[in-house]
Amino acid sequence: MINASKVKSIAVLTGGGDAPGLNAVIRAVVRTGIGHGLKVWGIKNGFGGMVENQVIEMTDEYVAGILPRGGTILGTTNRDNPFNYPTMQGGKTVYKDMSGQALNNLRQRDIEALVVIGGDGSLKIGSEFYQLGLPVVAVPKTIDNDIPGTERTFGFDTAVGVAADALDRLHTTAESHHRVMVLEVMGRYAGWIALHAGIAGGADCILIPEIPFQIDAIIAKIEERQQRGRLFSLIVIAEGAYPQGGEISVSRIVEGSHEKIRLGGAGEKLARQLESLTGIESRCTVLGHVQRGGTPTAFDRVLSTRYGVAAAECLFEGAFGNMVALRKNEIIRVPIVDIAGKANNVTANDELLKAGRSIGICFGD
Ligand code: F6P
Secondary structure, three states: OOOHHHOOEEEEEEOOOOOOOHHHHHHHHHHHHHHOOOEEEEEOOHHHHHHOOOEEEOOOOOOOOOOOOOOOOOOOOOOOOHHHEEEEEOOEEEEEOOHHHHHHHHHHOOOOEEEEEEOHHHHHHHHHHHHOOOOEEEEEEOOOOOOOOOOOOEOHHHHHHHHHHHHHHHHHHHHHHOOEEEEEEOOOOOOHHHHHHHHHOOOOEEEOOOOOEOHHHHHHHHHHHHHOOOOOEEEEEEOOOOEOOOOOOEEEEOOOOOOOEEEOOHHHHHHHHHHHHHOOOEEEEEOHHHHOOOOOOHHHHHHHHHHHHHHHHHHHHOOOOEEEEEEOOEEEEEEHHHHOOOOOOOOOOOHHHHHHHHOOOEOOO
16 A cells, blocks of 8 residues: 555546536645645546546646536546446457556556545445555545435535526416426435425425325325415426336436436426326426536535545545545545445435425425
């Protein structure tokens, strides 16, 4: 294992789907690293770039002006895993372990430690490299907020803000036309975005993967509102939500990806069903990647900056194998092996879920 005081050269990469705040983390790692006399490299296009040797030197100028910019200046992918990497052989795609080549590419440049900014797939790969002896520190990124060990992933706050804004807009048009408006939001198998956006946007029903829904419960809520003269209803559905006894909605399969299944379609299915059962015109809006693009909120910029600085500090102090995390508004360190491959879901005891129930929101159960 590398002695912390000898670390002179580090690299940073962004892996998985992008999230608002990635550039703010990169900037903080680069500035903190250079400020401590380190050479900082950027690996382009996630772990694929580590295999393909796409490495550039990062300077202060390179990260100038990127704090409010969405996406990642390094590029990313949610497909490439060096331990199961697609190669072409005789015109066919063959998956091979290319982790040795990826490590060699770092060694050639004397890169001694790596900051991985990523979600569950990237954390798992980072953890495997760490077990092979590469000093790794991770930063939890995803709009889904589904990484355990931390109260917040950066990108979540921005995604919730976008979804809440969409709900405000749907609210006025729903009210004018006396319609049921369904908003499908991202979040994979966790209901965090739906829960927070639904509360912020005044939804009447919030449907999340953690609580399989009953269509009758949703209809009862819509009818109860009608009786009170509220002729419209707003429903937020997480892409991973599904009916009791029914199935999750899959939109596509992405071969080579850590998580092959892409979710989508739950909102449209629900809107059609509600319209045919109630006779009320019901429409669905799918927010999709709008939640991931664009400028991060001030909260995400601050959190990303704190995470980037803390990740670089882990490297100086030799605290390898950790993910930086937020708990009780403090940045802490959590061993990556304790969280890799695990998920953080909404529980029945979640304070916000209970608050939603208290104010009469229907969760479909
Ligand atoms: O994990 C982030 C996320 O945006 C999920 O909410 C969503 O299910 C998935 O990524 C979409 O992935 P892709 O960009 O490959 O469609």
